[in-house]
Each structure stands twice: as C-alpha cells, then as structure tokens.
Amino acid sequence: MKRVKRRYLALLMECSTPVNARELSNAIWDAITRLYGEYGASQTGLKILDFNEKKQEGIIRVSLVALQQVRASLSSITKIAGKESAVHVISISGTVKSLRTKALSNV
Amino acid sequence: MKRVFADLHLCVNTRNQKEAQNLILKAAALGYNLIGVPFAPDTPETEILNLRKICMDAKVDFACRVDLVPRTRNHLIRLLGKLRRRFEVICVICENKEVARQAAKDRRVDLLGFPSLDYKSRFFDWGEAELASGGAASLEVDMKPLLLLEGPARVRLLSCLRREISIALSFRVPIVVSSGVGTELLLRKPRELAAFVSVLGFNETEALDAVSTNPKAIVTRNQQKLGNDFVAPGIRVIKEGGDC
Numbered sequence: 596m597k598r599v600k601r602r603y604l605a606l607l608m609e610c611s612t613p614v615n616a617r618e619l620s621n622a623i624w625d626a627i628t629r630l631y632g633e634y635g636a637s638q639t640g641l642k643i644l645d646f647n648e649k650k651q652e653g654i655i656r657v658s659l660v661a662l663q664q665v666r667a668s669l670s671s672i673t674k675i676a677g678k679e680s681a682v683h684v685i686s687i688s689g690t691v692k693s694l695r696t697k698a699l700s701n702v
Numbered sequence: 703m704k705r706v707f708a709d710l711h712l713c714v715n716t717r718n719q720k721e722a723q724n725l726i727l728k729a730a731a732l733g734y735n736l737i738g739v740p741f742a743p744d745t746p747e748t749e750i751l752n753l754r755k756i757c758m759d760a761k762v763d764f765a766c767r768v769d770l771v772p773r774t775r776n777h778l779i780r781l782l783g784k785l786r787r788r789f790e791v792i793c794v795i796c797e798n799k800e801v802a803r804q805a806a807k808d809r810r811v812d813l814l815g816f817p818s819l820d821y822k823s824r825f826f827d828w829g830e831a832e833l834a835s836g837g838a839a840s841l842e843v844d845m846k847p848l849l850l851l852e853g854p855a856r857v858r859l860l861s862c863l864r865r866e867i868s869i870a871l872s873f874r875v876p877i878v879v880s881s882g883v884g885t886e887l888l889l890r891k892p893r894e895l896a897a898f899v900s901v902l903g904f905n906e907t908e909a910l911d912a913v914s915t916n917p918k919a920i921v922t923r924n925q926q927k928l929g930n931d932f933v934a935p936g937i938r939v940i941k942e943g944g945d946c
Contacts, residue, residue, distance in 0.1 A: 609887060629852075630901060663906070666897035670890045673849050681887045683732070684894060 599640065600659040604687050605698040606669070608651040610680035616646035618676040619653060626668040639665050644691065652685075654694065662687070705910060707892035708917035710738035710767060710791055710813070711844060711880035716749050719756075726753075726760050728886045733893075736763040736918060738791050738880075743768055743781070765921045767791035769815070775804040782810045790924045793842060799825050806833035812920050813878060814839050816866075818847040821858060826866045831873035838923075840916055841870045843902070844882030845895060860901065867902050877904075878920070879912040 608614055614622075620643050627636040640658035647653065657665045669682045688694035712729060714722045716739070729737055739753055750766050757764035768789040772778035778794065778801055786792065793813035796802035802825040805811045814834065816824040826841060834841070847859055870877050879899050883889055890898070896909035904912065926932055931939040 663897050663900050666894060667901055670894035670898045671849060673888065679887050681890070683891055 600689075601640065601656055602659050602662050602687055602689060603644070603691050603694045604655050604657065604665070604669075605685040605694055606653045606655060607683045607685050608653070608675070608680060609683065610651065610675060610678050612678055613648055613651055614675045614678070614680065615648055616643060616653070619643065619646065619682075622672050622675040622680075623655070623665075623669065623682075626672045627665065630668050630671060631664055635661075635664060641665065652698075654691065705892075705914040706735045706918050707733055707914050708736035708738070708763075708921070709734050709881050709892075709913075710736075710765065710878060710917045710920070711793075711842070711882045712737045712739055713882065713884035714739045714753065715884060716741070716745075716753060719752070722753060723756050723760075725884070725886060725889075726756055726762060728889055730760045730762045732889060732891045734762060736765065736921060738765040738767040738917070738921070740767045740769050740793075741789070743770075743785055763921070765790040765925075767793060769793045769795055771795045771797065772801050773797075775800045777801075778804050778808070782808060786810045787928065790921055790928065796825055797823055802826070802830055803833060806830045806839055807837055809838045811837070811839045812924065813842040815842045815844070818844065818859060819855070821862055824862055824866065826869065828869060828873075831869045831875050834870075834875045835873040840876040840878045840920060841866065842878045842880060843867070843899065843912075844880055845890070845898065846882035846888065848898070849883075849888060864903050867904070871903070871908070876916040876919070877908075877912045878917045879909070880917070 627639060639661040642656045643653060644656055645654040666684060672682045674680060686694060686697040688697055714725050716722060754764045766789050768785055770781050772781055791812050793815050794805040794811050795815045796805055805814055816826060843863060851859060867877060879895060881889060892913045896913050899909050933939060
C-alpha cells in the first residue's frame with residue numbers, strides 16, 4: 596500500500612475571546628463538512644496535533660490530496676463557538692520540525 | 703517572478719481615519735500589495751488623497767474605484783463620460799440586461815458586477831461573455847457573500863457563480879476575485895482566497911491569477927492611460943519643448 600503523503604499547517608486564530616482546541620476542531624470539521632460533505636471530510640485525514648491557547652496558534656495535519664480543500668474550508672470559517680473569528684494559515688510544510696522553524700521565522 | 707496580490711474591493715470606511723488605517727495595515731500584513739477602495743462619484747479629492755497617503759505609509763499601492771449602478775444604457779454612457787478620467791477602476795453593477803450588455807461592450811468599463819442575492823438579476827450568459835471578451839471588462843466575484851451566507855442561499859450562489867465562471871473561462875474573460883469586506887475579521891490572505899475560490903471551478907493557477915495578475919493588469923493599464931504622458935496605447939510623450 597502506498598504511503599500517504601501529508602502536509603502540516605501552522606494556523607493563527609483571530610478571535611474576540613480565546614478559543615480552545617476542542618472548539619477549533621469542531622469549527623474546522625464543521626466547515627469542511629458544510630463545503631465538501633461527509634465524503635469530502637473523510638478524505639482530508641485531518642488531525643489537530645498541537646494548540647497553544649495563550650498564543651492562539653495551532654498545528655494541523657492533512658493529507659496532501661485534500662490540502663486545497665482544507666485551506667478553502669479554513670478560510671470559510673467566520674465563527675468559532677459562536678464568536679466572530681478568522682483562521683489564517685501561517686505556513687505549510689512537509690514535516691513538523693521544518694514547520695515550527697518556518698512559523699517562528701514568519702512571526 | 704513574485705506575484706503581486708491585489709484586492710480591488712476593500713470597503714474602507716473613509717470617514718473614520720483610524721478605522722481606515724487599521725484595515726489597510728491589516729491588508730498589508732496579510733500580503734496584499736495593491737488595494738482598490740470604492741468611493742462615491744461625488745467624493746471630494748481631499749478624501750481620496752488622504753487615503754492614498756495612508757496606503758503609501760503602509761507601503762501598499764492604492765487604486766481609487768467607483769461602483770456605478772446605472773438604470774439604463776444611456777445613463778451608463780453619461781456616467782462613464784463624466785467619471786472615467788477621475789477613477790482608476792470602474793465597476794458597473796448590472797441590474798438589468800440592457801445595462802449588462804452595454805457595460806460588457808464598452809471599453810471604458812473595467813469590472814462587471816452582479817447583485818449577489820438576487821439570482822434573477824444575474825445576467826452573465828454566453829452573449830455577455832462574448833461581448834466582454836471583445837472589450838476590456840473583467841468579471842468580478844466578491845467573496846463576502848460566500849463567507850457570510852449559509853445553507854441553501856450559499857448553495858444557490860455557488861451554483862450561479864460556478865456557471866458564470868465556467869462561461870467566463872470558456873470565452874477567456876478575465877476574472878477578478880475581491881474580498882468586498884469592510885472589517886478586519888473577514889479579511890483573508892490572498893492565497894487563502896485563491897484556495898477558497900477553487901470551489902467555483904478554478905484550477906490553482908487560474909485562482910492565483912484572479913487575485914494577482916488580472917486585477918494588477920487592470921490598474922496598471924488605467925494608471926498609464928490616466929497619466930499625463932499618455933497619448934494612445936503604445937504611444938507616450940517622452941519629451942516636450944522647443945529642442946525635441
């Protein structure tokens with residue numbers, strides 16, 4: 596079986612009040628399901644790896660084939676847990692280690 | 703060559719300088735190099751200059767834009783005659799077929815827009831596309847309704863936009879994607895916007911062109927035409943005076 600290629604995305608949340616990892620996860624799954632349906636959501640291989648509640652930054656993992664769909668879904672998020680928010684992708688990488696280095700240099 | 707990202711429809715509140723500055727700085731921080739701000743046709747020149755100065759301080763190019771909503775074909779022609787030399791980008795919001803046809807045909811029109819929520823007033827069809835492909839008009843798609851609408855309303859809008867975009871692409875009519883937002887939380891990075899419009903049937907290159915190459919080409923063309931040394935396309939004054 597072929598190895599699944601993955602990409603890691605560093606995200607920055609902008610929200611009037613801080614959100615937690617569970618709320619973010621629900622918002623992302625909800626956005627993907629609304630745009631692409633349950634079938635499309637099942638193809639993303641999405642997982643939240645890390646979330647810093649203080650800085651409102653997170654790292655998610657997605658499969659390469661669904662990268663554009665996940666990016667589109669992230670940009671369609673306007674509310675998280677009823678609060679007005681925006682999710683920005685800071686950087687994308689093939690490994691978590693290089694992502695952390697890139698994200699630090701972008702910030 | 704690095705892409706120059708543009709948002710030709712950033713609805714800045716020109717009456718509140720602080721708010722305008724924050725929005726423009728936010729757009730610059732997100733990666734936009736060029737923004738277009740809509741003004742009313744009778745806006746005083748000082749207001750436009752103020753905003754131009756704010757954009758210069760934020761290191762962002764500025765294009766002044768006007769959105770026309772004419773009632774008839776003749777009304778559109780009159781407005782274009784009055785306003786073409788004053789604004790760098792002219793968008794015509796077409797509320798009926800007659801205006802849509804004239805706007806698509808007229809080389810003075812830069813952007814064609816249609817009401818987002820009134821699906822019966824969206825007149826971009828094969829005839830419009832053929833006229834627009836012979837003119838200089840581009841089809842504008844605003845992202846704000848797609849972000850704010852939910853459920854069946856969004857589905858209907860997506861369906862309309864997909865049909866229009868496929869017609870525009872088949873006739874090689876340039877498509878411009880703008881945010882159409884006036885608040886910081888609704889602003890998105892250019893590449894996120896390009897990813898979002900992929901649901902409308904664009905491939906990756908077409909989506910990136912819609913947020914960079916196409917809007918930039920409109921502004922560059924018009925800034926050259928409105929310059930003092932412009933004579934005709936491809937001809938400009940280099941030197942004037944007795945010793946030419």
